[in-house]
Amino acid sequence: MSSTTQARLTLASVLATMLAALTLSPLVRGKAWLVAVFVLVAVVAGVGAAVRQVTRSWLVVLLAQLAAFALAVTALFARNAALWGVLPGPEAWRALAELVRAGVEITEQDGPPVEPARGLILLVAGGVGLVGLVVDVLAVSLRRPAVAGLPLLAVYCVPAAVLPDGVSWVWFVLGGLGYLLLIAADATDRIRGWGRVLGNLGPDGEGRTMAGGPLSGARRIGVGALAVAVLVPPLVPGLGEQILGNGSGSGDGKGNRQIAVVNPILTLREDLNDRADITVMTYKLSGDQQPEPLRIVADTQYRGDKWEPPTDRKIPRDNTVQTQMGTPPGLTPAVATERLQMSVTVNDYKQNFLPLPYPAYKVDIEGDWLWDASTLNVVGSGTDTRNKQYEAYYYDVQPTAEQLQAAGLPPQSISDEYTKLPADFPATLRDTAKQVAGNGSDYEQATALQKYFRDGGFRYDTNAPVGTGSNDGSQDVLVQFLRVKRGYCVHFASAMAVMARALNIPARVAVGFLPGSKGADGTYTVSLRDAHAWPELYFDGVGWVRFEPTPAGRVAQVPGYTTGVQEPEESPTQTQTQTSEPSSSASSAQQRTGAPDENLGPVEQTPLLERVLAAIPWRVVLAVLLLGLLGLVPLLAATVVRRRRWRRAVTASARAEAAWEELRERLADLGVRWASSWTPRALQRRLADDHTLGGSERGALGRLVDDVESARYMPPGAPGRDPDEMGEDVRTVADGVALTVPKGARRRARWFPRTGVEVLGGIARSADVAADEAGRRAAALGAQVRQSVGAGRRSGPGDGPED
Incomplete structure (x- = not known):
């Protein structure tokens, strides 16, 4: 080398x-x-x-x-x-x-x-x-x-x-x-070892030099493959973070596929719309207690674009869940609690955070799992939830409405961190929060926000025309959400959390699963479509309290302490609503859409423009646009090749040959026969006779013939014409010939030139050359190795010359 x-x-x-x-x-x-x-x-x-x-x-x-x-x-x-x-x-x-x-x-x-x-x-x-x-x-x-x-x-x-x-x-x-x-x-070096690259024979038997150099096709196939890898996946439905095919995942024995999730709130929409309702875990409760939502993580940081878990804290290595976890933040002995236990089995669900009821105080599980003191998030250190079994011990916190009503001011550290909003927080969200919540206590304002979302004409819809899934919690999307009044749990949870912060009520968003459905043997099954998000608000003396702004079409009932009436927790069948059909409560809310509400004022109708935009199949439109752009690739390839040829033509003879080659390409695009054995004069006569060129076209063609003959037969160094004039003559002749061919040929030459297709076709030829050379080298090397091994076997201690 x-x-x-x-x-x-x-x-x-x-x-x-x-x-x-x-x-x-x-x-x-x-x-x-x-x-x-x-x-x-x-x-x-x-x-x-x-x-x-x-x-x-x-x-x-x-x-x-x-x-x-x-x-x-x-x-x-x-x-x-x-x-x-x-x-x-x-x-x-x-x-x-x-x-x-x-x-x-x-x-x-x-x-x-x-x-x-x-x-x-x-x-x-x-x-x-x-x-x-x-x-x-x-x-x-x-x-x-x-x-x-x-x-x-x-x-x-x-x-x-x-x-x-x-x-x-x-x-x-x-x-x-x-x-x-x-x-x-x-x-480049391997192909150049073959010497000058020879072109393939054309339809007339004449050779043609491959334009663009030995690697022009390979470069284009590489760029083309890269473009296809970028453009095609977004257009293929159903390609999420799951492994394609049925797989052989463990769990329910039905071929569950493995799921890989890192920040759950960013994939909730995709999970809820997944056609394969995959079981992610099962669990059993001890006794006859009511099931609780299983929280994966509390997202505490909000910068205006999305909610995120806390990333600026370092968890001590000795904060292991196998030992007693810390006291839930803000919870005092004055609030009634009950210690409960559940046994959980996770299938092929890969998650960094451990699904648990809130607040948990101990977990018996294998592996290095650490708990964060401020959120009680449990995160794996070098491990994940896949195929894990564990016993979770947690508190059933039972606050009363009176205790929440009497809550004092939160600690300054809590208030500073959990009421923080971006500097560009929209006035629409802040004004709506003040209008809806009124001037009561924090508890009264929080329950008013919850009532606004559940009874204010909002509709649960995972296909809401706002957001893309990864930005559904952004403040711009939330402004649209309040206007269209359609969304899913991330919209409801995020909107209530940021509006609570606008009222100086500490708030965050929790992400996890609804309790799931109960089987005949008492085992609860939680599927991917049970994924859910809800806001948690802080009340001093009680701590972090779950609210449920998502309408009844998704969650039938809310915690009793959030309504002022202590009601039992929702049953699994009430909580679990897998279909997109709303319940009677949701239907009645939909019927009130557009009707005046005595407390909230008139409910806005979705503007006509937004309904039109929502009805447009944007994925299909994007696919058509991308296919159109791909169709322009031959035209772009032909243009690039011609411009590069003119840039490299620095002498008069080279410019004449560049003009003649471009004329050949343009006529080939129109389907005009051109044999390399024809002299310039012979071609001039054929074009003039076969295509009845006009005077200007004949003059331009004559000048081009004089240029190429001078370049080939005159002494070197002779002055040539201006390249712009030569290029204009090429276009004049090509346009004149184009008038004599069918319209279909003209359109193909304009938008899908044969020259560009040939350039792209050179990809395969260049790739074949490289592959053949690699194969020959490998075969030669193998033959040498076999020959050397055979020679070594034939030669032995007695085969050498005698002394």
Whole structure:
């Protein structure tokens, strides 16, 4: 392998690794970590390039790169503990180990994007640096760039698995481009080893040089494949976070599919609309107590775009759920409580947070599960809920309406954190909250908000025309929600929580499951469609209290303490409403839509424009637009090829040939026969006779023929015409010929040119050339190996010459 090829592959390896590293940007704040990544990747690549100049042994190169990597990591992260600032002695190794431990702790306890602490930067930069080393060894030392895509894919899989919304298509495209650059850098050298590329024979038997160079088709197939990978998945219905097919998941024995969820509130709409009603868990209660909703997580942070769990707190390692958990925040002995127990079995449901009734005080479960003191969220450290069995011990808190009415002011720390709203919080939400809630106590205002959503003409609808699923809690969506009065639990819970905060009532959003349905044997079954969200409001002396603003079409009854009348909790059959059909209460609420309400004023009708927009099948429209854009690819390809040809034509002869080649392409687009054996004069006569060109077209064609004959037969250096004039003559002749062909041919030439199709067709030819060459090299190498092995077997101790 030449030094030029090595340099090209080395540079491509660095670029591919850095582009893959960019996909980690949503996980870490700032760009300091990216600088450290570049330093380590550049050091590894540079040392590898230098050592290859003196040895061909990939093992020696690898050892040198590992040594350079260790020195660079020490200099960046343990300089003060190292010998001369770079040599990693015992103190430096201890310092690095401590940083790694701190970085791992951050990844276990904090959610993305995390702050760029030194330990975290070491993990990210060190990990990507090692990936860069592997890529360099595979692509440059071993000349296997295709295999080098595996470690690059491993980098991309990290954010894809961690981020609740997945990785943006922008990062996917960047990572894919890096891999394509790596493949192209190697393929260029391999194909050029064949010498000048020969074109395929045309329909007339004449050869034609393949335009665009040996890799033009390969580049286009790569870009095309990348575009298809980005554009097609959003158009395919039913592709969520589930594994395709029926699978063989455990649980109910019916082939449940595995579900992977990180931030539950972001996938609630998708889960509720999932056609496969998957059982996620079952549980049994001790005694005859009523079931409670199973809370997964309390989302406390609201920045205006969505609700998120707390990510700025570090949970102590000794906060394990197997020991007694802390006292529920705000709860005092004056409130009646009862200790209860439930046995839970989780199926193939993967979740970082443990589903529990609130408030739990102990859990018997295998694994490292930690509880957060402020929310009682239980999060797994290196474990998840999949196929777990556990015993949950919890309090059944039974406050009275009088206790909630008499609640005093919350602590300042609670008020500061849980009434926080964005600076651009919409006045519509704040004004509506004040109008609905009135001027009573916090309890009276909270119950008024709940009544507004349940009895104010709102309708439960998972297909509400607001939001996209991942932004259903954003303040812009909530403003639309109040106007259209249609939504599902995330809309209701988020709206009540932010409106309570606007009234200075501490509030947060809980995400989990409704109690599910009870079987004949007393076992409760919770399915994916039981996913639910509800607001929790804080009352001093009682703590965090569940409210239920979602209408009766989803949840039949509300907790008795939220209505002023102590009612029994809803039964599972009342709570569980899987169909989208509203109950009688919901139906009566719908019938009142548009009618005046004596307390709330007239209920708004959905504006005509919004109803029209909601009725448009946007997915189909988007699919049609994307298909239309894909149909323009041949036109774009032809345009790019012609412009590139003119840019490269710097001499008079080259410009003449460029004009003549463009004329050939334009006429081919129109279906005009052109044989390469024809001289320019012969072609001039055929065009004039067969297509009855006018005077201007004949003059333009004559000038083009003179240009190409001068370029081919006159001495070099002769002056030529202005390229703009030549291009105008090409278009004049092509337009004249176009008038003599059928309209269908003209339309195809304009919007779907044959030249662009041929450019795209070169993709397959270039790919075949590369594949054939790789196959021949592999076959030759295999033959050499077999020959060497056979020769070794035939030669023995007595086969050599005698002494």
